[in-house]
Amino acid sequence: MKPSLIIRIVVPALLLLCGAGVISVDASEASLQFLEKPRIFLLTGQASQYAVSVNQERELVHLWWGPRLPSADYESGAVLPSANRTGWGENPQYLEFPGWGEWRYLEPALKVRFADGVRDLRLRYASHQIDGDRLTITLKDAHYPFAVELRYRLLPQFDLLERSAVFKNTGDQPIGLEQALSAVWHLPHLQAWTMTYLAGKWGAETQLRQVGLDQGKFQIESRRGATSHQFNPWFAVSEAGRAGEEHGEVWFGALAWSGSWKIAAEINSAGRLQIAGGIHDFDFTWQLKPGERFETPVFVGGFSAEGFGAASRQLHAYQLAEVLPRPQARELRPIIYNSWYATEFNINVEQQISLAKKAKDLGVELFVMDDGWFGKRDHDRAGLGDWFPSKTKFPQGLKPLTDAVHGLGMKFGLWVEPEMVNPDSDLYRAHPDWVFHFPNRPRTEQRSQLILNFARPDVAGHIFQVLDKLLTENDIDFIKWDMNRHIMEPGWAGVPTTQPKEVWVRHTQAVYAILDRLRARHPRVLWESCSGGGGRADLGILSRTDQVWTSDNTDPLDRLLIQDGYTYAYAAKTQVAWVTDNPDGINRRDTPLAFHFHCAMMGTLGVGGNLLKWTAEEVAQTKWFLEEYKQIRPLVQEGQLYRLRPFVVPPSGGFGDNGFWAYEYVSPDRTRAVLFAFLRSSQLGNDLPAIRLRGLKPEAGYQVEVRQPGSAQPPTAVQTLSGATLMERGMTLRMRGDYLSALVRIAEAK
């Protein structure tokens, strides 16, 4: 039987040609279908497929997520709903969007409380709509006036599926949401699963970790009202021992939310894995008044049959093409100078202009003044909330500095921390009730600061106006939005007793709304997300800010580890890395300048040292590195990343075997590539193993620059080799010593 409705998804040619759209797609094969007789929704990507069906009871049940299956098998009824045939204690079928109720014990996607006290959901298929690449399936409760819209957006060129849900109160009584996740992903029934995730702490974010899943639940989460340094809302699962960097099946997902969140992987007693994720239900309820709706953040999921490397590239390409704000998404990120580590709070206009001159001389394109420029901000105990230039440090306002920076031909950027207030500030003295706090309880300070409650429209409105004024009255090209502590004591004085637990979500929604409004009013401004380093890096913030300050830790060896993990989820263009003074702050490790630069050049490059103290030799070398970065920048920021020798090697989860790491970025047309290699220490006089490149055209001839490892000198020779040789035999680098690094440029011979 022919499917009754097939929507072919036409992938815009631009997507295929731009830097992001590097995965070739046979657009005619990707489709969003409704097979009418078996009542199956079939979402087919380039190499993946996702299927759900409506069963006899009009429940929406999950059918399949994985490699493509022939549609004839769906038509014939051979692909059956997954079922738990043990039948004890769990619903025998896997509901696509399980509400809590009936005989279901696993993590639900949704839990509600109706006005009469009933807390049991029976969602039944009501209708659906297909519109281009989007499918909406509407479910309704069997009795109560409550509807759920399940939203799917198929991105076949990336083998990704965006999922979210909208909950609607269609009656005349309030309905309480007690859990409102974005999606539950059901996995094929395999023998044993490994989950890969990102964990860490301040100064040590996004480290790759792996855990073997077993019956029960493993959850990564944030209960802090921000994305967090501890876990990042990204996961990948694979059959235990069967997937690596370049091979094997990997299912993965990332959540577009910057408040409290959770991703819970749960294996039931029948051995089936589901992964539920969305806004955290911890300390959460939401009062859905008659006629109101609640929309969850997007939880994007994907499938790769070619290991973790391909899974990352799918996410990277998606971010560049679909997530990052436009038009900046398509523009190369400028080289930053940020004065924070050089000066901390001890700044003034003359000193910043001196630094700007030095930065310009190096080749910097964007000069950013960090913390310390406003109010009475002479230390971290005062000033937050008073977003006007310090009268002593900038007696004539910011104009002399912005003019000087622009006069030098650079863009000007400024640091703000809008959600925060120091008790020692004019703002707090005027509005002590604006911060999160519970009555009869102390207001716990961290870094001497409290958090403004953006759930209050008056507070969010004030901050929007202050930032809008700052951007209107000053010539500012870039804002770094910081958040140096996370939420605790989320008291919200004066709201009805049914609503205080909405505060977590409302705060994040308000941050988003402020950013959206400011972007609309000041569309040329570039934004950086920071939260004491990488505490707010996720797809939600990346749809509103152009890049992320990945970590306060700038030690290159630590950074290699942090950046390595970051690349599993996020594109290189979004991660900012500065070269700061040597030795760096955290480990006091002494490493060569080239090692610093090569590490930082693998993302959006910045310089953050005290340039007033750099030697003539350091300055000369830095100029060279910045010039080189400008030449390879399109490759790094828009190319495809191959982790040739990653820091952490799935599936073992152990550290790279011998402290020798390599990453390659390849242009979308495969004519150019750049290789970065890092050696911690040579040992026993051993030669390094060959590095096998990836992503080149086997038949093409490539010119490979040869140069002294670790050197800021031009290449000494050029060798021509075929893509096949570079990928099969590989390249051998001769490195002897400690903390050595190499950058090798490869270009197709004309």
Ligand code: DGJ
């Ligand atoms: C934390 C950030 O990560 C740093 O880069 C710097 O902006 C400080 N905050 C300023 O307080």
